[in-house]
Amino acid sequence: MPKYNTYGLVMLIRSEDVKELLFQGSSDLMLYLDTFGRILKINKAGLAFSGFSEEEVIGKIFWKIPGVFLKRNVPKYLKVFKNTLTGKETKGFLGILNDKSGKAHLIEFSTYPIKENRKIKYVLVIGKDVSEQKETEEKYRLIGKYTSDLVALVTFTLNPTFTYVSPSHEKVLGYEPRDLIGKSIFDFIHPVDKKNMMFLLKKYVSVKAKKLLTGKNRDVTESLEFRFKDKSGNWRYMETTANMMGKEILAVSRDVTERKQAMKEVYKTVEKLKKSQRKIELQNIQLKKLDRIKSNFLSVTSHELRTPMSAIKGYMQMLLKQSLGEITEEQKQALKVILRNTTRLDNLIQDILDISRLESGTMKFLPEQTDLQKMIREISETMQSSADLKNIKINVDIEKGIPELTIDQGRIKQVLMNLVNNAIKFSPQRAVINIRAKREEDNVLFEVQDFGRGIPKDKQEKIFETFYQVESGKNMKFGGAGLGLSISRGIVLAHDGRIWVESTPGKGSTFKFNLPIQPMMDIENKFKKIDIFGLELKE
């Protein structure tokens, strides 16, 4: 059925036939009332819409048809009716009208006074059912009113203008709705973002065209991000969902400026981190190079420093054995002193190399299953000869059933021999030294006890530091570079153990260290991670 714009048109047409045709053909509800409000005539659309038959309504006062209007609203309609009778037209007056089945419709009424012989004889009432439209509008209005999101309607053109703006705009952007309504969105959008927006709009328009052509209801929703100028002139980042709705676009936006800025900060920080990571990687490569140089240096030095020792000691031993000819007793004594000091020098070189290796983390560890009973017996036998010089007796007490340990036997032997050597050094003549080993929970505890002068409480930690001596300068009675305990500590730590001393001055000292029973895995890697000499703390 063709749809005519019936507003006012009816009055202009003189031909009664055409008037009738328009009256009956309109899709809007139309009726004529006399000056008392009685229904004189009603069109087909009106009957179809209301559900009544012509007989049921003709001659009845419009607002008194039972059930059609709510009683409390009737005075409002009466007022409009009376107003019309004075000669004024009313347009877009909203009223609720119930059809015969009781269903309520929101009707936009228009009333026109119709004169005959200069006197108002009839009132033409035209009603348009806007229930659905109003419902939707109302929903949007409510949503717009209460949401913190920015809801706006803009015209669906290539230069969209605001037709509706939710009050939330004021709080977020500083604009009251009237600041925006009627204005182009491009007055507020960043020029750079305008380009993207235009591209999208063109796409929308084409979709709109397609929709009109094919009648397919394609729901078009776009998410976009753009900068919008707020009232104080700052750009705010908006994240918008745009919906094409008929002639308008519904845009629901959110201010994401803070999030954007936070993201920017995050990107900046990430960039910074990446940079410093690259820096660290480079430094790491350089450190690795240095590390390689250092360990190369150590192995070369180790070889170069110690090789001459072999030749020196070898010839001295040959001379002492008199295999190169007989020597006098005095010569023999002199050679013995040379040999003893050469050995001392050799040991010192060995110690310094060990310290360097421990400090640089390049010491090699060779863990192997070790029979502790056998190892400790060997040590006591080896050390007994130097103990004999002071008539010292070495006692060994190893707990029965002591477990085997996976350790670098050579290195742990070195620790024990160092402790026993110290014990001999600091013991008086004819003293006793006790070596003990026993299981203690998940560890094996080793002890070397002497009955020497002991170590004052405040020095019991310091003695494990590199080059530390309890006595120094003039008071120094005992030789040694002060490296032994430091090396021992490094070796024990590398084995995941702990070393300490319990001592009472004047009564003697007991050096203790423990080693875990659990086999050492990847000892060298672990060792590299241990900060044995507190190097990291010093920095």
Place this chain on the structure above:
Amino acid sequence: MSITIIEKKVCVEYEVEERKKMTKIMIVDDEPDLREMLDLTMKKEGYETEMAEDGSDFLEKINEFQPDIVTLDVMMPGSTTKEILQKLRRKKSNPKIILLTVVRYSNEQKEKVFKMGNVVDYIKKPFELDDLMDAVKKHVQRSL
């Protein structure tokens, strides 16, 4: 100690001494002082000796000298010990090798080393001369 045991021991000592005269030892070391010191010591002990200053020198001289025992320094310029031992396989000579090494070996590494060619022992540098001489003597005795 009963007389028979003493007699036996003396007999062995005697045989070792005799054997020494027939035992040829080759000293391979790039350090001339150490090499000469070892050479002198071995000679004084009664062995027949020859010196080589590196791997290729050793491989050159071996066919002519035909040593029974070789003391081989592990760290020398030129070829690695492994390479030297591999090339040795192609030679007619089949001496026992005693490695002289600055590096410590783990049990695992020791096993590997002993699987390489004719390695029978290894001595950690710096060594006590007596230890090296004992090791040499041990292998002379073994070949009795």
